[in-house]
């Protein structure tokens with residue numbers, strides 16, 4: 001038995017020395033000191049010893065157990081310490097690593113052209129005016145010489161808030177003209193960018209919400225020549241001085257005479273293509289000399305003053321500016337699209 005105990009001691013201490021994880025250490029403990037362990041098994045045989053041998057062996061067995069327990073404990077401490085050191089080492093921050101780059105957004109193409117247009121007009125002495133998107137039919141239509149019953153006021157086309165068709169989401173930025181003429185002293189030179197709303201189904205060229213930039217100039221001696229000069233300046237600054245414009249007669253209730261302004265197709269330069277539907281020209285805006293009835297309705301002396309006004313579709317402006325063929329791309333906010341501008 002003495003031999004067995006000594007061998008067990010040597011063997012177990014050697015195993016403990018070699019154990020390199022806490023788990024390995026635990027299984028060594030179980031192997032020798034557990035209920036079914038080897039040392040426990042030897043101790044169970046004590047009964048068969050002579051009364052003289054028993055205390056001697058008992059003492060030896062106790063020494064072996066103590067030695068084993070001690071070795072296990074100090075090895076456990078050493079391994080735990082090593083594990084902690086490794087963890088700290090692994091988690092150490094490398095302050096010399098270069099930082100992770102993060103993406104910076106930029107201005108939406110629509111906002112970009114609106115800002116460009118603002119800059120151009122401010123350079124020509126205009127100021128920026130604002131008006132409400134929830135508007136009175138009176139400002140959106142009536143005072144723009146568009147009386148009740150006019151087809152533009154149809155419920156099919158306009159978002160009304162009430163049954164009497166008095167309050168609506170503005171269908172154009174033109175009501176800002178009336179609000180400005182009512183409140184600002186003459187002469188007037190303003191633009192007013194903003195959202196407008198119409199009951200349109202979404203497709204490549206329509207959206208129930210889009211943007212316009214309204215313009216209004218009222219002063220003594222304003223002529224159609226001023227209108228042409230101002231709008232040509234806008235087009236040339238936006239699209240380059242070689243861009244050709246075409247002023248085409250049209251009708252708007254609040255201007256007389258009225259026109260639409262086309263620019264030569266940016267794609268085919270007038271030859272006719274898919275983008276301009278074979279026309280060679282693309283419509284950019286509506287404009288005209290402010291109707292005397294509109295001026296008069298705002299208390300402006302039409303003998304002394306005249307003016308011109310215009311309304312540009314901002315989405316169209318952006319589409320021509322950046323060669324975008326589908327309006328929906330501007331509203332979907334897909335970063336893969338927006339990153340290109």
Ligand code: DAH
Pocket residue numbers: 171172173174214215252254255285286287288289308309310311312
């Ligand atoms: N409000 C018009 C529209 O939405 C555009 C327009 C045309 C505005 C002529 C004007 C103008 O100020 O004089 O179609």
